[in-house]
Amino acid sequence: MTMESMNSSIPPTKKAWVYSQHGNPADVLKLSSNYSVPQLQQHEVLIKVMAAALNQVYFKRMLGVFIDSDSPLPVNFLVLFPFLISIFLDVLTTEVILNQIVPGYDVAGVVVRVGSQVRALKEGDEVYGNINEKGLDHPNIHGALAEYTVAEEEENLLVLKPTNLGFIEAASIPLAIGTGYEGLVKTCLSFGQSTLVLGGAGGVGTMVIQLTSHVFGASKVAATSSSAKLELLKSLGADLAIDYTKDSFEDLPEKFDIVYDTVGQSERAVKVVKEGGKVVTIEPVEPAFRFILTSSGAVLEKLNPFLENGQVKPVIDPRGTFPFSQTPRAFSYL
Known part of the structure; x- marks a missing residue:
């Protein structure tokens, strides 16, 4: 066409x-x-x-x-159209939704x-x-x-x-990768540092694992998920996959330069961060450093080469694609 x-x-x-x-x-x-x-x-x-x-x-x-x-949500109001019929004044009302x-x-x-x-x-x-x-x-x-x-x-x-x-x-990709990238930039993550990702199998978590491994050059990446998602974490670049249903990440013998919290566990996360390290969260939970994403095409342009060579890839839930007509069902699944 x-x-x-x-x-x-x-x-x-x-x-x-x-x-x-x-x-x-x-x-x-x-x-x-x-x-x-x-x-x-x-x-x-x-x-x-x-x-x-x-x-x-x-x-x-x-x-x-x-x-x-x-x-603002819609405003419902009545538009009044007066007109004169004989000696009577009637009002025609029409509802308008903005x-x-x-x-x-x-x-x-x-x-x-x-x-x-x-x-x-x-x-x-x-x-x-x-x-x-x-x-x-x-x-x-x-x-x-x-x-x-x-x-x-x-x-x-x-x-x-x-x-x-x-x-x-x-x-x-856009919101998840933008959130992951901007959060890591704000923590000043540098080459050779270590990272723990809480909620590594979620939309943002899968991107953070890949970004820390393949873009920022972290020396070690650990991540948490349920038992069924451990192999996914490893395939994305996690050196250590932690089953949160069986093990507590606070019991790890090591501490991390950066903890990226996608699930609201910052009070626990501070127990495993190194002195001088940072905890960043996308949930409104103290005492972590929280930020609000500002969308930027410049970030996508910067990361496009990593997407094109396959170092960073989208993770699509095999059960999570829906036709346009089933959008409410998709929200229910979410």
Whole structure:
């Protein structure tokens, strides 16, 4: 299909999963078949979504956990149209709903239209990225769980997809790898240091293991998981795989330069960190150092070579891919 035919085939409305009130996704998430395709601003690109990924942060956003910093929910109001019939004044009322939110940050797709000031991307580019620059600070209302979505080129959120990865694999990467990488950078992890990853089989954990092993050059990487995931940890680069159902990592005879906590066990983690070492967490638990991810396409560009040569690879749950029509079921599985 040429770009001309692709462009002309863009409908004025699209299918999108939306919600207009906080609650469990099974209760509040609805499929809209006539959600307006966003009008492009001059620095935006329109993407035909080929795959999107779910993450716990979307689930929590929908529940209202981040309500103080979230974008506003819809406003329901009545538009009044007065008209005069004989000597009677009647009022015709029409309900208008604004700001239905389309959830989802991680996306992979094809650029089908570009704004007048877009320079780095062009129609036909296969791209991927986390389309919310600051995921907890007034995030976009136009998310990834739709047939089409938009992203700001100026914010440098989208980059070209690694050619060796499919759209599903690419969509699974941005938030998890960005969180893992930025957390390790903030701890000042350097070549030859040791790392313990708590929750190594999760989305962020699988990326942290690979990044510490193959990008940062850690001397030793240990990670925790359940019994069934130990071999996965080793295949990703963990030198020591710890079964948390049988063993306590606090009993290890060694301590670590960095502990990366993805599961909220920082109070335990501080017991195994070296003097001068750091514990970083993605959960709001003291006393670890916590950070909020700022999405950056520059990080993806930096890590693309490691994805293309296979040193870092996405880990897809074989039971965790769902068609677009089963998005609520996917949230339930998450």
